[in-house]
Amino acid sequence: MVSDLIRRRIEANENASLAPYACRSSESRGRRYPSDEHPYRTAYQRDRDKIIYTPAFRRLQYKTQVFVNFEGDHYRTRLTHTIEGSQIARTIARALAVNEDLVEAIALAHDLGHAPFGHASEDALDALMKQPAVMARLEGTGDPGGFEHNLQSLRIVDLLEGHNPNHPGLNLTWEVREGICKHRFAPAHIELAEFQETPQTSLEAQIADIADEIAYNCHDVDDGLRAGLVTIEELEENQLWRDALAQVRRVSADPQEQRYRAVKTLVDRLVTDVVMATLENIEKAGVKSADDVRHCPQPLISYSPEITPQAESLKAFLYRHVYYHYQVVRMKEKARRLISDLFNAYLEQPDQLPTHVQRRLATVPEPRAICDYVAGMTDRYAVDEHRKLFEIDVRLLP
Secondary structure (H helix, E strand, O other), rough: HHHHHHHHHHHHHHHHHHOOOOOOHHHHHHHOOOOOOOOOOHOOOOOOOHHOOOOHHHHHHHOOOOOHHOOOOOOEOOOOOOOHHHHHHHHHHHHHOEEEEEEEHHHHHHOOOOOOOOOHHHHHHHOOOOOHHHHHOOOOOOOOOOOHHHHHHHHHHHHHHOOOOOOOOOOOOHHHHHHHHOOOOOOOOHHHHHHHHHOEEEEEEHHHHHHHHHHHHHHHHHHHHHHHHHHHHHHHHHHHHHHHHHHOOOOOOOHHHHHHHHHHHHHHHHHHHHHHHHHHHHHHOOOOHHHHOOOOOOOOOOOOOOOOHHHHHHHHHHHHHHHHHHHHHHHHHHHHHHHHHHHHHHHHHHHHHHHHHHHHHHOOOHHHHHHHHHHHHHHHHHHHHHHHHHHOOOOOOO
């Protein structure tokens, strides 16, 4: 077909323009199930589009990043964090001449597995899925129990999303799935064996990982300042922030403008450092192919030795002053109780589950089906479900 020539032209442009160590869509290891490729989109472009159109992606709009979304309209949600992380990842990918479409697909999918209310719910679900009563029900099923959001992201694209009658899931390419599953070495999870052949992931996967870190470090600073949990002066204990603030104070005296410009400057400093440090790492390692990248003893995408301790210091500051601020901790504890209530109520009486979840119980261990359902909830849906289960209400219908 003439339209097939369009994809082949795009793939030829990739082969000509990308660095030798980049992943090329024409050289993908392929999909788990046979599939005809699109006539004018590459394999990685198609994967990116599949991810964007999932309900799981749309639900990120109403899932907490740090501050619950009904605290204010301008705080980051999982969706806005994902978009910002994707933008940073694409910038780094283009600067390094690697596959921007692959990086974008990984970045857009990396947080699909997050439960409502952020990491507090992840911890709660992990504990719930390891409690003795649950482990007894999972015995003999091959399910090792527990919950981790990267593994859940892979589970979503491999099993829970998609509507193709010929196979489960979205049937994404191997390279996108590899990038989604950052924490590949989990012996209890046999489904990760295919990603454990080499010490490292692709450069594109490494970029998505560090872009995620840059996004949440910088933007959680911004949200922490907006919420009044930290002040500009307190942040000045960090060298990166002091340098950014000194730069913007030369052009503006307005505190609000300084905050905006300083966060922007901070992002630019970290991204620039990653690009320069990575180019140096690549040259030293002498990699000539994507396979060489995967066999390196250490990741090639990194900060410089100068910036690494400063970035770690910024992350430590956020833990002390934002993530463990008493107001944030209060919300986390509420979330733990709410998630535990929901999970245990469904486990005790599965007939309370919606019909579409009950249908899955025929093929999926009961605790895992409940975990999938709870993890997929948005913040507001979880609150509403808790109300329906635990508040006295004479209404029978929604």
